[in-house]
Amino acid sequence: MKELSIYIHIPFCDHKCIYCDFYSIISYENVSAYLISLKKEIEFYSKLYRKEHEVISIYFGGGTPSFMKPEYIREIISFTHEKFNVKFDAEITLETNPGTVDKEKLKAFREIGINRISIGVQSFNNDELEFLTRIHNSNTAIQTLIDAEKSGFQNISLDLIFNLPNQTKEKWKYNLEKAVSLPVKHISAYSLILERGTILNKMVLDGKVDLRDADYDADLYELTIDFLTEKGFEQYEVSNFSKPGYQCTHNNTYWHYKNYLGFGTSAHSFVNGKRWWNYSGLTFYNESIKIKGDARIGEEILSQKEKTDEFVMLSLRSTGLNLCTLKNDFDSQWLERNKKYFNQLINDGYLFWTENFIKLTKKGYAVCDEILAKFK
Ligand code: SF4
Structure with a gap:
């Protein structure tokens, strides 16, 4: 059986954060209708993919999935188990925002089968x-992490954002120090990205907020790698660090170019080189599911060259490029074509080569996008 991951989008949020460009809705009127649609969509795809696939991870993202009642999430998990072959020890993650949960609610999430938070x-x-x-402050965040551990979660991840306006190196380091002092096995550290259409973008355009330059961003990034590596976290993707044994199975599905199905508004799917995506708007999504069972609004079938480029990009951004897989499954000539550039990158300390694997160094991770743009 082939491995498959499942992403489930829960679009509801308490309010809209200024930097966010995810699809999210502030009204809860439609949660029941959304559950019905989600179940129909899960059923629709189970008929196509159940037979040959075993589900290795389920990921509830958003939006704010933790804003929902545990029974709501339980119903989706049970239905997914009913319709797909879910591996007995599948990783099941719930994105959780501090301020939306207390110890009782966390306990309930653990009891319904969420095993990663x-x-x-x-x-x-x-x-x-x-x-x-x-909506939370620092104390609420700390309490949520402590409560998560007390509620039976061992696999706890947290997200941090660096290069915020006026963020000194000391302030960023304080965030990292606090994170590693808590019961955390995985850290995702992202630089603040200015997305078009967000309130923050308007604030920057209006001159109300100043963002620091790329060099400062790179300094904070290098500080992050040095600090977390020294504290026993292994970097296994540009922005992701884990204690040994706690890499995220679901994220690795994306980064190792494996198959996944996405359910819900704006969700993306990728199966055997074909990618498709759903309506973003809730009304369109619900209507489409009602009429035809799925909510696909767009799709693309990747050419062999596009597949190779994506495989190289995702591999180098994460755990490294497997040259055997590249040669046998994607493009036998790729290495030859890029050898000169490759050797230059190795000589300049951006890459290292171990037998069958090519991996970015710390210096390479910092300029990953520039490196990738030059491959042929
Ligand atoms: S809680 Fe998350 S998804 Fe919701 S608006 Fe804020 S950043 Fe976006």
Whole structure:
């Protein structure tokens, strides 16, 4: 059986954060209708993919999945078990925002089968949290992490954002120090990205907020790698660090170019080189599911060259490029074509080559996108 991961989008949020460009809705009127649609969509795809696939991970992302009642999430998990072959020890992650859960609710999530929790802390500095318009403060975030452990979660991840306006190196380091002092096995550290259409973007355009330059961003990034590596976290993707044995199975599906199905508004799927995506708007999504069972609004079938480029990009951004897989499954000539550039990158300290694998060094991770843009 082939491995398959499942992503489930829960679009509901308490409010809209200034930097967010995810599809999210602030109204809860439609949660029941959404559940009905989700179940129909799961059923639709199970008829196509159940037979040959075993589900190795389920990931509830959003939006704010932890805002939902545990029974709501349980119903989706049970239905997915009913319709797909879910591996007995599949990783089941719930994105959780501090301020939306207490110990009882976390316990209930653990009891319904969630075994990995990804907590959107973003910062342990109150002024930074206020700037990001998050609903929690530093104490709430710390309490949520402690409560998660007490509720039986061992696999706890947290998200942090660096290069916020006026963020000194000391302030960023404080965030990292606080994170590693808590019961955390996995850290995702992202640089603040200015997305078009967000409130933050408008604030920057209006001159109300100043963002630091790329060099400062790179300094904070290198500080992050050095600090977390020294504390026993292994970097296994540009922005992701884990204690041994706690890499995220679901994220590795994306980065190792494996198959996944995405259910819900704006969700993307990728199976055997074909990618498709759903309607973003809730009304369109619900209507489409009602009429035809799925909510596909677009799709693309990748050419062999596109597949190779994506495989190389995702591999180098994560655990490294397997040259045997590249040669046998994608493009036998790729290495030859890029050899000169490759040797130059190795000589300059951006890459290293171990038998069958090519991996970015710390210096290479920092300029990953520039490196990838030059491959032929
Ligand atoms: S809670 Fe998350 S998904 Fe919701 S608006 Fe804020 S950043 Fe976006």
